[in-house]
Amino acid sequence: MTDTTLTHLKRKLARWELEHLRQHAGDLAERLERAEQDRDYYRELAEYWNDEAMRMIVELQEDGAVIGLSKSGEISVITPQEAA
Numbered sequence: 001m002t003d004t005t006l007t008h009l010k011r012k013l014a015r016w017e018l019e020h021l022r023q024h025a026g027d028l029a030e031r032l033e034r035a036e037q038d039r040d041y042y043r044e045l046a047e048y049w050n051d052e053a054m055r056m057i058v059e060l061q062e063d064g065a066v067i068g069l070s071k072s073g074e075i076s077v078i079t080p081q082e083a084a
Helices: 003-062
Strands: 066-069 075-078
Touching: 003 066
Parallel strands: none
Antiparallel strands: 066 075
């Protein structure tokens, strides 16, 4: 092969490589955007359930219930009727 043929091949390969890298970068950008959207959705969902749990705890306490947490992580509620 001549030097010009090798030079043309190198240029063509460089263009293909650049196009491949651009495609890969675009794919990664789309995946990142989806991941960020998922993160935001699940953060909002977690905040909603945390708010609901806290609301329920306040309601139970207002009704005189005692709420406890066991060493194993189980939540227990003792109502005023059960305590009597």
